[in-house]
Amino acid sequence: MKGLATDGGLYVPAEEITPFTGKKLFADNYQELANIIFVPFLSDFDSSEIEGAISSAYNDNNFDHPLITPLHKLSGSLFVMELWHGPTYAFKDIALQILPHLLQTAVKKTGEKSEIVILTATSGDTGKSALEGFRDVSGTRIIVFFPEKGVSEVQKLQMTTQEGCNVVVAAVKGNFDDTQTGVKAIFNDHRLADQLANDGYRLSSANSINWGRLLPQIVYYFAAYNNLVGQGEIQPGDEINYVVPTGNFGNILAGYYARQLGLPVKRLICAANRNNVLSDFIKSGIYNSCRRLYATSSPSMDILISSNLERLLFTLNGRDPELLSSWMTDLSNHGEYRINRGTLDSIQNLFWSDYADDEETRQKIADTYRDFNYLIDTHTAVGKAVLDKYLALENDSCPAVILSTASPFKFTGSVMQALFGNNAVKNISELELLETLARETGIEVPANLAGLRYKPIRHKQVITSETMRDHLLYCLKPF
Numbered sequence: 001m002k003g004l005a006t007d008g009g010l011y012v013p014a015e016e017i018t019p020f021t022g023k024k025l026f027a028d029n030y031q032e033l034a035n036i037i038f039v040p041f042l043s044d045f046d047s048s049e050i051e052g053a054i055s056s057a058y059n060d061n062n063f064d065h066p067l068i069t070p071l072h073k074l075s076g077s078l079f080v081m082e083l084w085h086g087p088t089y090a091f092k093d094i095a096l097q098i099l100p101h102l103l104q105t106a107v108k109k110t111g112e113k114s115e116i117v118i119l120t121a122t123s124g125d126t127g128k129s130a131l132e133g134f135r136d137v138s139g140t141r142i143i144v145f146f147p148e149k150g151v152s153e154v155q156k157l158q159m160t161t162q163e164g165c166n167v168v169v170a171a172v173k174g175n176f177d178d179t180q181t182g183v184k185a186i187f188n189d190h191r192l193a194d195q196l197a198n199d200g201y202r203l204s205s206a207n208s209i210n211w212g213r214l215l216p217q218i219v220y221y222f223a224a225y226n227n228l229v230g231q232g233e234i235q236p237g238d239e240i241n242y243v244v245p246t247g248n249f250g251n252i253l254a255g256y257y258a259r260q261l262g263l264p265v266k267r268l269i270c271a272a273n274r275n276n277v278l279s280d281f282i283k284s285g286i287y288n289s290c291r292r293l294y295a296t297s298s299p300s301m302d303i304l305i306s307s308n309l310e311r312l313l314f315t316l317n318g319r320d321p322e323l324l325s326s327w328m329t330d331l332s333n334h335g336e337y338r339i340n341r342g343t344l345d346s347i348q349n350l351f352w353s354d355y356a357d358d359e360e361t362r363q364k365i366a367d368t369y370r371d372f373n374y375l376i377d378t379h380t381a382v383g384k385a386v387l388d389k390y391l392a393l394e395n396d397s398c399p400a401v402i403l404s405t406a407s408p409f410k411f412t413g414s415v416m417q418a419l420f421g422n423n424a425v426k427n428i429s430e431l432e433l434l435e436t437l438a439r440e441t442g443i444e445v446p447a448n449l450a451g452l453r454y455k456p457i458r459h460k461q462v463i464t465s466e467t468m469r470d471h472l473l474y475c476l477k478p479f
């Protein structure tokens with residue numbers, strides 16, 4: 001329920017994670033696997049509460065594939081795991097479909113009387129995913145602010161047409177930084193918090209430093225492995241590699257936790273875009289965020305400070321809080337820190353990293369479509385490009401699973417441009433491009449995106465970052 005600790009640190013399990021034993025790693029379906037993995041972590045939830053949350057999240061109303069995270073075989077030992085079969089077609093749905101139910105259960109168990117108000121600033125995927133997760137979940141409200149000029153046409157429509165009786169969506173004049181700054185100011189306003197508490201509300205955030213978003217992500221690493229064993233592609237115990245398009249380090253950290261739980265992971269390949277802070281860090285041990293932030297064709301990875309890395313460093317430095325804290329202080333004071341040799345060695349034993357720029361990304365989308373007749377989005381293409389760099393350097397014949405983090409239809413403009421060139425996208429609206437991409441590839445437009453053009457706009461408010469606080473209070477006023 002707290003998300004961030006009061007001293008600014010991140011929550012981790014109190015004890016070092018140890019491997020599951022024996023055949024407990026295997027289950028018949030995604031839901032059962034989720035249950036096995038959640039039980040030891042949610043030790044104050046009873047089994048019906050855990051099962052209830054799982055069945056409310058991972059069902060065929062919310063996901064359009066029965067396996068939840070199906071694997072697609074590209075060639076001999078190369079697989080893509082599709083993490084985008086949820087309602088908003090990005091991998092964030094896997095966590096944000098269940099987080100509200102975990103939160104709701106936590107509220108009941110702790111006797112919290114206030115209504116939980118989730119407040120989010122979004123540059124695209126997270127806001128919509130959070131809206132879909134929290135809508136109509138009793139005891140919660142969800143308020144999303146997005147930059148009027150900072151999201152794509154489809155992303156904007158996804159949010160302004162949002163249904164649900166507990167949702168507030170408003171555009172904020174300016175760019176993402178203005179929106180983000182406004183939200184931070186609201187979180188730091190202690191008088192406002194007191195006032196809200198009096199009115200029966202408690203502010204919370206759904207961003208990816210919440211432990212409740214990491215835990216659900218561990219499951220699909222096991223699911224991929226189970227599927228490979230089930231299909232006879234590998235034998236139980238064989239090592240495999242995972243390739244993860246990375247931004248805030250949440251997805252790949254779940255892979256690390258999966259390995260700590262005993263999953264036979266050989267390498268976690270961390271794929272970055274032109275904002276290559278992480279790949280520099282994994283190569284050098286120096287984290288340097290003092291650089292320009294580029295807007296790339298894989299916007300969900302345009303990040304200079306990967307918050308969840310802090311959790312990995314804590315485990316790998318021997319759970320030394322003082323040392324970790326000195327690095328994080330350097331980061332906030334100087335924008336840079338350097339880790340010690342031992343920690344760097346542990347990172348390099350498991351992680352490998354490189355990056356791909358927009359041109360390489362476009363090329364990979366086109367190549368993958370041509371060579372394998374398989375369409376990938378820009379984020380997944382960064383993963384494919386980095387895997388190919390890895391394979392060119394390292395003699396590694398282990399099977400590899402690329403985590404596909406978004407449907408190609410979520411980034412139609414870039415995908416169309418990669419396949420058919422600049423003229424194919426010039427002056428054409430994104431809604432139209434959806435149809436064209438479907439026609440050209442013979443793949444159907446995902447239902448919730450196809451339906452966008454027929455949905456009424458329900459949220460028309462445009463406010464300024466100075467009035468976000470008042471807007472929040474207005475929306476929470478009892479009627």
Ligand SMILES: *Cc1c(COP(=O)(O)O)cnc(C)c1O
Nearest residue numbers: 246247248249250251300405406
């Ligand atoms: C959020 C996101 C990422 C980055 O994931 P992290 O957990 O922040 O590393 C990658 N791709 C897509 C499509 C995303 O939405």
